[in-house]
Every structure is written in structure tokens, then in C-alpha cells.
Amino acid sequence: MTRFRTRSPATGKRRLHRRRWRQPDSKKPSREELLQAAADEAQLSGKSLTAIRKHVLNVLLDAQRPMTAYEVLASLDGVGSVSPPTAYRALDFLVSLGFVSRVESLNAYLALDLGPSDVPLAFFVCEKCGQAQEISANDAIISLMSAADQQGFGVSHASLEVRGDCRGKLGCDHWDGKTGPAAASAAIDEHSHK
Numbered sequence: 001m002t003r004f005r006t007r008s009p010a011t012g013k014r015r016l017h018r019r020r021w022r023q024p025d026s027k028k029p030s031r032e033e034l035l036q037a038a039a040d041e042a043q044l045s046g047k048s049l050t051a052i053r054k055h056v057l058n059v060l061l062d063a064q065r066p067m068t069a070y071e072v073l074a075s076l077d078g079v080g081s082v083s084p085p086t087a088y089r090a091l092d093f094l095v096s097l098g099f100v101s102r103v104e105s106l107n108a109y110l111a112l113d114l115g116p117s118d119v120p121l122a123f124f125v126c127e128k129c130g131q132a133q134e135i136s137a138n139d140a141i142i143s144l145m146s147a148a149d150q151q152g153f154g155v156s157h158a159s160l161e162v163r164g165d166c167r168g169k170l171g172c173d174h175w176d177g178k179t180g181p182a183a184a185s186a187a188i189d190e191h192s193h194k
Helices: 031-044 051-063 069-075 084-097 138-150 181-190
Strands: 002-005 015-018 100-103 108-111 122-126 132-135 160-164
Touching: 031 051, 031 084, 051 069, 051 084, 051 108, 069 084, 069 108, 084 100, 084 108, 100 122, 108 132, 138 160
Parallel strands: 122 160
Antiparallel strands: 002 015, 100 108, 122 132
């Protein structure tokens, strides 16, 4: 996707910014590429990727799972001012840049390891282990937004979260591998009445 900006805050000149990591055939960016892209995107918006913001992004990238603001706050010990507004401001900033997304059903934040997306994102949330992962549901979300638009609603934000059992895919320790039709019928037979 390509974004146009009227004026660059640093130079005052027109600038073209391309988010190349969200193209279907591109490889997953490295951590250094993500951090540099976040710094570039912050500069385009007239701000900077401060040490605290960079630390929060690194913590979320390391976590590989959604983290609450208070978990992020605990990681700030020794990095900067340790107060809830500091954590919330850093998280809000990273969400506004598109490098972090809020998993609303968990009230937690997840780093997008593929970088920003110009289309709304969908997440699968495991109800057993609490892990979340971005899933491809662009057509479903665009269709939903289009339906809302056709009915006269002005959509400012779309969030789609699918909840269920990750079946061990996200590292869930509670999955025993005995799910599916055979396991379901065995559970029903075990409790059947005569």
C-alpha cells in the first residue's frame, strides 16, 4: 500500500511513504526493519520513537502474546517514568502508528510482527491460553464495513475477534489433541443415559 502525505514535518516537502511489508508476496520483516519503520513512521507524523516507545514495542515483540497495559508498565522499571499514563501514552502512540493493535476482548495489546496494515485486522483469541494471533479475514471485514456503509453508517473503526480453542497451535498446554467429531461423540456417549 502507498500512503501520500502532503508535507513531511521534517523538511516541509511532499513525501511518498510505502509500507512494503504488508504486500502478499513479501517476507516477514526483521525486528530491526520494524523498529526502523516505526521510527520513520513516527518522524512522518512529526514525532519521534522515544526510548520508552521503542522499549514498549520491543517488549510486545518479545512477548508474542497480548499484554495488558499494567504488564507493559511493569516492564518499564528502570527505563523511564513508571506511571500508568506513561504506559498508556506509549501504547496509544504505537497503536496510532499501526505497529501495535488492541485486542479489545482481552483489553490487551499485541505487536503486529508484519507491521502496519492499511486494512482492518482480525484476531483469533484462544479462550484457554489467552494467546492471540492475527488471522486473514480482509474480505470479511471489508464486506462488513461495506454493508454498514450501504445502510448509512459511517464506520470509523472495525474490530473482528474470533474466540475459540487454538488446539495447541499457539502453545496452549491445555490441549490434549482429542478434539474433533470422534472425541465429541465419545464425550457424549460417556455421559449418555440408559
